[in-house]
Amino acid sequence: MTTLKYILRDTWRLIVHHWVLGLLTLITAGVMLWILGVTTLFSLNLENLLTRLESELVVQAYLVKDNTINIDSISERIQSLEYVYRMRAWSPSDSLAKLQEKMGSQSRALDMIGDNPIPWNFEIHVNSARDVEPLVKALQAMPEVEDVVYAGMVVRRISALSRISSRVAFVMFMLSVIITALVVYNTIHISLYSRREEIGIMYLVGATRSYIATPFVLEGTLLALLGAIIAAGGIVAAYFPGIAFIQSNLPFLHSSLITEQGIIWRFCALLAGFGATLGWVCSYLVVARFINAITKPE
Amino acid sequence: MNIMFSGVSKIFEPDIAALVDININIEQGEFVYIIGQTGSGKSTLLRLITRELLPSRGTVAVGDFDLRRMRSADVPYYRRDVGLVAQDFRLIQTLTVYENIAFAMEAMSVPKRIVAERTKDVINQVGLWRRRNMRPAQLSGGEQQRVAIARALANSPSLFIADEPTGNLDFHTAAEVMKILFAINSAGVTVVMSTHNQSIVNASRQRVIELDNGRLIRDEIGGTYTG
Numbered sequence: 001m002t003t004l005k006y007i008l009r010d011t012w013r014l015i016v017h018h019w020v021l022g023l024l025t026l027i028t029a030g031v032m033l034w035i036l037g038v039t040t041l042f043s044l045n046l047e048n049l050l051t052r053l054e055s056e057l058v059v060q061a062y063l064v065k066d067n068t069i070n071i072d073s074i075s076e077r078i079q080s081l082e083y084v085y086r087m088r089a090w091s092p093s094d095s096l097a098k099l100q101e102k103m104g105s106q107s108r109a110l111d112m113i114g115d116n117p118i119p120w121n122f123e124i125h126v127n128s129a130r131d132v133e134p135l136v137k138a139l140q141a142m143p144e145v146e147d148v149v150y151a152g153m154v155v156r157r158i159s160a161l162s163r164i165s166s167r168v169a170f171v172m173f174m175l176s177v178i179i180t181a182l183v184v185y186n187t188i189h190i191s192l193y194s195r196r197e198e199i200g201i202m203y204l205v206g207a208t209r210s211y212i213a214t215p216f217v218l219e220g221t222l223l224a225l226l227g228a229i230i231a232a233g234g235i236v237a238a239y240f241p242g243i244a245f246i247q248s249n250l251p252f253l254h255s256s257l258i259t260e261q262g263i264i265w266r267f268c269a270l271l272a273g274f275g276a277t278l279g280w281v282c283s284y285l286v287v288a289r290f291i292n293a294i295t296k297p298e
Numbered sequence: 299m300n301i302m303f304s305g306v307s308k309i310f311e312p313d314i315a316a317l318v319d320i321n322i323n324i325e326q327g328e329f330v331y332i333i334g335q336t337g338s339g340k341s342t343l344l345r346l347i348t349r350e351l352l353p354s355r356g357t358v359a360v361g362d363f364d365l366r367r368m369r370s371a372d373v374p375y376y377r378r379d380v381g382l383v384a385q386d387f388r389l390i391q392t393l394t395v396y397e398n399i400a401f402a403m404e405a406m407s408v409p410k411r412i413v414a415e416r417t418k419d420v421i422n423q424v425g426l427w428r429r430r431n432m433r434p435a436q437l438s439g440g441e442q443q444r445v446a447i448a449r450a451l452a453n454s455p456s457l458f459i460a461d462e463p464t465g466n467l468d469f470h471t472a473a474e475v476m477k478i479l480f481a482i483n484s485a486g487v488t489v490v491m492s493t494h495n496q497s498i499v500n501a502s503r504q505r506v507i508e509l510d511n512g513r514l515i516r517d518e519i520g521g522t523y524t525g
Contacts, residue, residue, distance in 0.1 A: 003407040017392075198390050204348065206378035206453065207405030208371075295370075297352045298310075 003211065010215035015222070018191050022223055025187040029180050029227025029275065034234045036176035037271050041239060041258070043169035049256035050162045054129045057158075060149040061139045062121045071120055074144050078122055081138050083131035087124040092116045119146065129158040177278065180224065184282040188220045192290045203295045213291055217283040224279020225272060232268035239264060299361040299379065299456040299488050300326050301347060306356035308342050308512075316342040317512045320356070324490065324505075326456070329483045331499050332492040333523050334509035340492035343509070344461045347490065348382055349373055360457065378406055381450030381487075385462040387442045389434040395421065395445050396430040402452045420448040424478060440471030447478055458482055460491040464498060472498060499523035 015022050061078065063069060075089050090098065095118040100107035124139075126132055132150060139148045192199070202212050243259055258264070301324040308317040317339045324330055332340045345351040346358050349365045358365045363376050382388075389398050396417055403413045421427050424444035434442050443463055450458060460479060464472035476498055483489045493499060499506060499522065506521030507514065 002409050005410075006404045006407070197388075198392075201388050201390060202401070202405055203374070204350070204377060204382060204388070205402040205405060205449065206374045208374045211405055211407075295373075297349055 007211070007214045007218070011218040011222070014191055014195075014215050014219045018187070018194070021187050021190060022219075025183050025223045026227050026230070028183045029224050029279075030230035030234070032176045032180040032183070033228045033231035033271060033275050036173060036180075037231055037235045037267070038238070039169055039172040039176070041235065041264075041267065043165055045257050046165045047162075048258060049253065050129075050158060050165075052256045053158055054127070055125065057126055057129060057132060057151070057154070059124045059126065059132060059135055059139070060121060061124060061145050062147045062149070063119050063144050064146040065119045066144075069120070069144055074142070075122070077142070078124065078139070081135060083126055083135035083138070085125045085127045085131075087122050090121050090123060092118050092120060095121060129162065180227070180275075180278055181282045184220050184224050184279050185286050187223065188216055188283045188286045189290065191219060192216055192287065196290075196294060199291065199294055203291075209291055209295065213287045216287045217280065220283025220286075221276055221280040224282070225276040227279075228272040228275020231275070232271050235268060235271070236264065300324060301457070301488070301490070302357070302359045303343075303346075304357045304359075306346065306353045306358055308339075308346065308351060309354040315512050317346075317353075317509075320514050322507060322514065322517065324488060326488055327483070327486050329480070329489045329502075329504040330491070331504055331506045331521075331523070332490065332509065333494060333499060333506055335494065337511075338509040339512040340494075340509060341461055342512075344459050344490065344492055347457075347459055348380060349376065378453050379456050381447075381453070381455035381458040381482075383443065383446045383450050383458070383460040383463045385465040387434065387446045389442060389445055389449075391434050394431050394433055395426055395437070395448075398434070398445055399449045399452050402449050406453065416452060420451045423451065423481075424448045438471075439466045440468075440474065443467060443471075443475055444478070447475065447482075451482065456487060458487050458489045460489065462492055462494070464493060464495055469497070476502070496523045 063071075063074065071089060075087075078084060078087060093116065096116045099118070103109070124135065126135060136148050136150055139145050199212055203209070240261075243257055246253060246257065247259075301322070303320045303322040306317060306320040307315065309315050320343065332343055334340050342351060346353055346365070347360060349368065352366055360376070361379070363372070365376075368376065390401070393401065399420060400413050400417045403416060408416070418427070421430055424447055426441060426444055426448065429437060429441060434445065437445065443466075447460075447463070458479070463479070464475055467475060472495065479489055479491065480502070503520045503522070505519045506516065506523060508516035508518075508521075508523075
């Protein structure tokens with residue numbers, strides 16, 4: 001308990017002694033972690049949107065008109081393809097009924113065609129846009145399949161968007177982490193350097209390395225934690241109004257956005273924990289390295 | 299705490315021999331002067347005792363510790379039993395006299411009440427109670443040296459190492475510092491002090507170990523220093 005009191009007092013002294021540097025670190029860490037948080041949330045929302053779009057992607061496979069075809073056997077073969085998430089077989093009569101329902105009052109036009117022209121067909125859903133192209137190829141290779149209909153351009157664009165958004169999010173994440181880590185590392189290094197003589201004296205009079213190191217590690221952890229809390233505050237302040245704005249202007253996106261407050265609060269808690277951990281790791285590394293060098297006998 | 303040097307050499311890179319084949323045995327409670335010209339190896343010898351340096355060859359043993367084989371984690375516990383006073387005082391400029399002395403005990407997690415009592419005791423012992431709230435820069439050289447002595451005394455060490463403690467002081471102030479060191483020694487503490495001050499060595503006739511170019515050239519009880 002006594003040691004803890006001394007360590008906390010020394011941590012406070014360190015922060016007060018380098019308050020300008022501490023403030024700059026706090027602001028930088030806050031801004032970088034805010035960018036990290038916003039990028040992550042943007043990426044999560046985009047992922048949600050893409051997942052919804054992907055779940056709505058449908059590949060329609062039409063069979064050749066041949067009464068000898070065994071529908072159950074083809075159905076099993078299509079079902080066994082690895083890209084198929086779920087599928088439904090439509091008989092010619094069901095397909096016609098669906099079409100008539102879609103056409104509404106204009107469905108009488110279909111009577112002029114005569115015999116039902118629609119063959120047995122399968123409505124196939126995939127897990128991901130990336131699965132569409134290989135699925136289409138696999139279906140086209142089947143002799144019983146006459147035609148495959150799908151939104152090729154949409155699929156390619158969604159796939160590309162998904163890839164780009166993942167990469168951009170990853171780059172932003174890494175940049176934010178690296179910059180925050182460097183700033184905390186640098187601040188603690190300056191703090192250590194300015195007190196190198198004191199550290200040497202402390203070690204010489206019998207202070208343990210952990211006693212000397214802990215205030216510096218705590219300083220770095222506290223600065224990064226406070227930066228993360230500021231970032232979390234900034235995210236809460238910006239996110240909910242931003243979502244409200246998007247919902248009012250782009251209502252079709254409503255169901256794809258993360259709007260649940262609980263998720264955002266949990267995300268902020270996670271960000272604060274991440275900030276503190278990042279600060280702790282950086283401070284620990286720089287302090288261990290510095291104190292090892294300064295206390296090593298020649 | 300007894301000190302034993304067995305065949306100790308210290309060579310600094312690339313090939314500067316600071317100490318060559320030193321064999322010394324200092325018993326508990328002795329007062330020993332380490333004398334010699336500048337560059338003779340006095341400070342190197344003391345820094346080997348405080349384990350700021352490690353010998354290139356040979357063994358340095360202090361009490362039960364073999365300093366070369368000692369684990370780094372044990373070093374702080376060893377140093378708590380060694381009081382150190384340096385020529386340049388090594389005081390923390392941002393702390394007051396009181397804080398400079400107290401922090402040596404705080405580093406050992408001594409409770410605040412005991413720190414307060416002990417700090418008051420040692421500050422009184424070196425006669426600086428009225429200066430307790432001043433910072434080192436506000437004190438004279440002699441006063442700063444007394445603060446350093448008080449800090450070294452704070453943890454009641456069994457071994458007291460003083461590296462030219464009177465080097466920067468006038469004769470009168472140096473005599474005051476020496477009076478304190480003799481008082482410490484009379485309480486049974488081993489004192490090892492380096493100096494090139496002839497009058498101090500000749501005034502008290504203690505054991506004298508003389509070094510020249512890193513070699514031990516004299517080890518004499520009740521010796522003098524003729525320079």
